[in-house]
Every structure is written in structure tokens, then in C-alpha cells.
Amino acid sequence: xxxxxxxxxxxxxxxxxxxxxxxxxxxxxxxxxxxxxxxxxxxxxxxxxxxxxxxxxxxxxxxxxxxxxxxxxxxxxxxxxxxxxxxxxxxxxxxxxxxxxxxxxxxxxxxxxxxxxxxxxxxxxxxxxxxxxxxxxxxxxxxxxxxxxxxxxxxxxxxxxxxxxxxxxxxxxxx
Numbered sequence: 001x002x003x004x005x006x007x008x009x010x011x012x013x014x015x016x017x018x019x020x021x022x023x024x025x026x027x028x029x030x031x032x033x034x035x036x037x038x039x040x041x042x043x044x045x046x047x048x049x050x051x052x053x054x055x056x057x058x059x060x061x062x063x064x065x066x067x068x069x070x071x072x073x074x075x076x077x078x079x080x081x082x083x084x085x086x087x088x089x090x091x092x093x094x095x096x097x098x099x100x101x102x103x104x105x106x107x108x109x110x111x112x113x114x115x116x117x118x119x120x121x122x123x124x125x126x127x128x129x130x131x132x133x134x135x136x137x138x139x140x141x142x143x144x145x146x147x148x149x150x151x152x153x154x155x156x157x158x159x160x161x162x163x164x165x166x167x168x169x170x171x172x173x174x175x
Contacts, residue, residue, distance in 0.1 A: 001081075003035055003076060003080055003081065003082065003083070003086075004028065004032070004034075004035055006081070006082045006083060007028060007035060007044055007083050007125070008025065008028055010082075010083050010084075010106060010107065010125065011024050011025050011028075011125075012025070013106060014106060014107055014110070016109070016110075017109070017110050020110045020112060021110060023112065023123070024044065024110060024112075024123050024125075027041070027042065027044075027123060028044070034123075035076045036075075036076065037075045037119065039119065040118050040119055040120070041119075041120065041121070042115075042119055042120050042121030042122065042123055043075070043076075043119060043121075043122065043123065044076060044083070044123050044124075044125060045073060045074055045075055045076065045122045045123065045124045045125070046073055046074070046076060046080075046083045046084075046086035046087035046090060046124070046125050046127070047070075047071050047072060047073020047074070047087055047090060047091075047124050047125070047126050047127070048071060048072055048073060048087040048088060048090065048091035048100075048102075048126070048127040048128060048129045049071040049072075049108075049126070049127075049128045049129070049162075049165050049166060049169050050071070050072060050091055050095050050097060050100065050129055050131050051103070051128055051129065051130055051131065051169055051173070052130075052131045052133075052135070052148065053130060053173055054133060055148070056150055056151050057148045057149055057150050057151065058071075058148070058149055058151065058154060058166060059072075059095055059097070059131065059135075059137055059146060059147070059148050059149075060146070060147060060149055060154070060157070060158060060162070061094050061095070061140075061142070061143040061145070061146050062143055062144040062145040062146070062147070063142070063143065063144075064141075064142050064143055064144050067144070068158070068159060069147075069149075069157045069158045069162065070158065070162060071091075071126065071162060071165060072090050072091040072093075072094035072095050073087060073090045073091070073094070073124065073126070074090050074094075074142075077089075083107070083125050083127075084102055084106070084127060087102070087125070087126075087127040087129070088100060088102055088127070088129060091127075091129050093140060094140045094142055094143060094146070095131075095137050095138070095140075095146060096136070096137045096138025096139070096140065096146070097131050097132075097135045097136070097137050098135075099131075099132040099135070100129040100130065100131060100132075100135075101129060101130050101132075102127060102128075102129055102130075103127065103128040103129065103130060103169065103172055103173065105172055105175075106127075107125045107126055107127055108126055108127060108128050108165065108168040108169050108172050109126040109164060109165050109168045110123070110124065110125060110126065111124045111126055111161045111164075111165070112124070113161065126165050126168075128165075128168075128169035128172060128173075151166065151170070154166050
């Protein structure tokens, strides 16, 4: 199965956010290259919120270009077999944490946000990953900093999209 086929299946199975889900599926139907950074109409990205449920905290990255505290994530690459694998790869690369595990149940949210031209949109498929106890992190080339934040402090440092992702991930953890 190709990454494109996996993305379509993942989105068809995703039950929340029906309007945004339809927009993502329509985008892929209209743009066979819609998973790749080269697609100027926008592209699917994969991200993951790194969670330490026992510690009640999340690991965020201070994005080098955007200078915002965000979850780990980014562009799909040709070697990614699935969206989940892309999100896990991005989370591992950007956090420096080994042994991350995907939270079961597929994506926890979708988030469409504008980006500078020539591409105009990121259609982000957002997952959550659980960090092992005592996980050590590192700052990647894409970050200015990587830091743990208690759940209660996320709204003070990150934008609403990260807050919504945290809320959805915590709800998934409680299931």
C-alpha cells in the first residue's frame, strides 16, 4: 500500500471533524501529489504531540522558523509507509526521544493552517505519542529549544491549535 492510499484510508476512518476530513479527502482526490511539499495547493503533514501521562506534561519544540512552541511534526517523506509512521518519525527526530509509542486509535485531530507561499496550506494529521518514563530529549536543527510543559501551562506558551490537540490527546488517554 502506498502512503497516498494509507492517507486516504486513515482519513476515511477518522470519525471527528467531518467538514475538515472531507476537505482533506477532496484535496487528495484533486492532487495526487497532495502529500508532498512540492504541491503548491497545500499538502498533508503529519505531527505528534509527545506526552508524559505519568508526569502530566507534554514536550514542545520552539520551532526555529516560526518561533512558536509547537508539537513535533512536518512533511511526509518518500520512505514513510504510513501517516502514523511519518508522525512517529518526526516526533523522534525533533524530540531526540527514543522509544516513543503511538497512542492507539489513529489521529487525534486534524488542523488546517496557512503557511507562506509558494505552498499555501498545511493539512496536518495530528497524532499523540507517549514518551517512556525518564525520557531524555534533545534539540534538533529544526528547533531553538525543546522543553517539557505541565498540561496547565500549555495555553500560556502555545497557540490554540496545540491546546486543542492536548485536549483531544488527554481525552483519548482517558478512554
